[in-house]
Each structure stands twice: as C-alpha cells, then as structure tokens.
Amino acid sequence: MSNAYGEWLKAQREAAxxxxxxxxxxxxxTRSHISHIEAGRRVPSEEDAQRLDRALGTGDVLTTFRPQEDDRKDSCREPVARxxxxxxxxxxxxxxxxxxxVAFFPGILQTRRYADAVLGAAFPPYSDEERDEAVVSRLERAKILERPTSPVVWALLDEAVFRRVAGSPDIMAEQIMHVVRLAERGRIRVHVLPLGGPICTLHQSMVSLMYFADQPPVAYSEGTKVAKLHDAPHLVERIQGAYSLAMSDALSLSESVHVLRTAAKEHGYRG
Structure with missing residues (x-):
C-alpha cells in the first residue's frame, strides 16, 4: 500500500x-503496532483506526481513509506478489x-517446480515475467521456515491437495516429500482432512490465520478472483472456530505423515 496513511498518522501524532x-x-x-502502521508495514483494523481517531481528535479521518484492497483491479491478472x-x-x-x-499446498510450503506448475495453470495465463515474479515471491515467503522456531506453523490439508496432480507425478512426489520432511524434523505440524470425511465451512476457500505478539490475530482468505484480509474481531473469531472444527475431523500428525508418504510413493517417489 502507499504509505500516505502512515505518514499522515505520524504527522498528526507529532503535531499533538x-x-x-x-x-x-x-x-x-502497543508502541510497535503504531510503529508498523506509521511505516506502512501494517494496516490498522477498523477498531484500531477508530481508537486512533479518538486519541488524536481527528474526527473519523483515520477510520474513513483506512487503506483497503483495490477491488477495481482485475485480480486474476494481478501478479501474486502484489x-x-x-x-x-x-x-x-x-x-x-x-x-x-483446499486445492493447492500453502504458498510457504511450495517447492519451486510445484509453484511454477500451479501458476502455469492460471487463466488467463500469466506472462513469463508475471509468472517468474510470482514464483520468486512464494520462494521468498518460504524463507520464514528457515528460522529455527518462529513462526510456529500448522498446515491443515484437504486430501485433494495432494491427490490432484499439478504439473507431473514427479513434481507432486517432490512437493509432498518436502512437506513430510518439514513435519518430521518438527518445523511444522501437518494434518490431513480425509476425502471420506465431512465437508466443512473452510472448504469454500484457502485460509491463513496469523497470530502476533503485539496485536490481535488476522485472517487471510483467497478464492477464485477474490482475496481478502480480515481483521474485524468477530469475523476472525468465526474463522478460528471453523478452523478448530475442521481440525477435529483431521488425522493425527503421525497418521497424516504416513498418508502423505504413501501418496508420494503413489506419485513415483522411491526414497
């Protein structure tokens, strides 16, 4: 986002x-949350903006002009990185x-070849430049898993994610074993929702719930041509509830790793 909002907030704070x-x-x-907003690294929730307006006596300016996603853009043509x-x-x-x-492995868990295959299936097709940019973006995101312990990552995968082939069986085997190895060394927890299990609310889109040391949690959801960052507490709470309900129907960690290993072998893994 443009940092005009953060810079204006800083100017009003200093003027006060x-x-x-x-x-x-x-x-x-928290002070760090204020710092992130002023630097353009975070967008305040509507409740945050209202409290800032009251604290600074700015009417409803910070609430009204809180940065939003630009829905006018054709999101299917927009590079994933943006x-x-x-x-x-x-x-x-x-x-x-x-x-x-629900359909693809989460971006932070994707291998280069799997990401390229998934993006190669987009319609309308990405240009070579857009596709390369999106693949690099996903690989850069995955670097957070190079940190030893933080963030803690749980991945709840619908079984269809690793049954449907992206690119080729070889690419799928490599991708599945990448996730297995992350789980076996304790860097992530992975749980599988079996195809024979019940349908749940989460099956409508992919979801990412994010928790922080200094601000309330947020959720990000993405479907066909739609991407949304949710920070309203009542919406995040509903998504948290749906996630917990789905997790209750999932296989255990050890069972999930076994199912993933078996699927990798079915795709041709010989390790």
Missing amino acids: GLTQQQLAELALM KFQGARKLEEQATFICEFA
Whole structure:
C-alpha cells in the first residue's frame, strides 16, 4: 500500500506532541503496532483506526481513509506478489500461522517446480515475467521456515491437495516429500482432512490465520478472483472456530505423515 496513511498518522501524532508510546497508551494499542502502521508495514483494523481517531481528535479521518484492497483491479491478472502484499507483510511478523489448503499446498510450503506448475495453470495465463515474479515471491515467503522456531506453523490439508496432480507425478512426489520432511524434523505440524470425511465451512476457500505478539490475530482468505484480509474481531473469531472444527475431523500428525508418504510413493517417489 502507499504509505500516505502512515505518514499522515505520524504527522498528526507529532503535531499533538505525542510519542509513539504515549499514543499507544491513549489508543489501547502497543508502541510497535503504531510503529508498523506509521511505516506502512501494517494496516490498522477498523477498531484500531477508530481508537486512533479518538486519541488524536481527528474526527473519523483515520477510520474513513483506512487503506483497503483495490477491488477495481482485475485480480486474476494481478501478479501474486502484489495481490498478497498486505498479508505477506503480516505473515513475516506472525509468531503463529495456521494454514488451511483446499486445492493447492500453502504458498510457504511450495517447492519451486510445484509453484511454477500451479501458476502455469492460471487463466488467463500469466506472462513469463508475471509468472517468474510470482514464483520468486512464494520462494521468498518460504524463507520464514528457515528460522529455527518462529513462526510456529500448522498446515491443515484437504486430501485433494495432494491427490490432484499439478504439473507431473514427479513434481507432486517432490512437493509432498518436502512437506513430510518439514513435519518430521518438527518445523511444522501437518494434518490431513480425509476425502471420506465431512465437508466443512473452510472448504469454500484457502485460509491463513496469523497470530502476533503485539496485536490481535488476522485472517487471510483467497478464492477464485477474490482475496481478502480480515481483521474485524468477530469475523476472525468465526474463522478460528471453523478452523478448530475442521481440525477435529483431521488425522493425527503421525497418521497424516504416513498418508502423505504413501501418496508420494503413489506419485513415483522411491526414497
């Protein structure tokens, strides 16, 4: 997003003679959250913006002009790196991420060849430049898993994710074993929702729940031509409930790893 919002917030804070800490106390927020908003790294929730307006006496300016996704863009033509920009910044700051995948492996778990195959199936097709940009974006996101412990990552996968072939059986085997190895060394937890299980609310789209040390959780959902970052507490709570309900129908960690290994062998893995 443009940082005009953050810069205006900073100007109003300084005009009021307040430090970030003082404003945070008045608005019932944390200093680091204020810092992120001013720097353009986070978008405040509607409740945050309302509290900032009250603290600074700015009427409803910060609430009314709170940055939003530009729905006028044709999202199916927009490179993933831009479409996911707001959520990606939060993903990098999260301490705990819960992923649900209904069709594809989550972006932070994708291998280069799998990401390229998935993006190659897009319609209308990406240009070579857009496709390369999107693949690089996903690989950059995956680097958060190179950190030893944070963020904690849980991945809830519908079985269709690894049964349907993206690219080729060889690509699928490589992708599945990448996830298995991450789980076996304890870097992530993975749980499978069996195809024979009940349908659930989450099956409408992919979902990512993100938790932080210094602000309330947010959720990101993405479907066909639609991507949305949710920060309203009542909506996030509903998504959390749906995730917990789906998790109750999932296989255990050990059972899930076994199912994934078996699927990799069915795709041709010989390790």
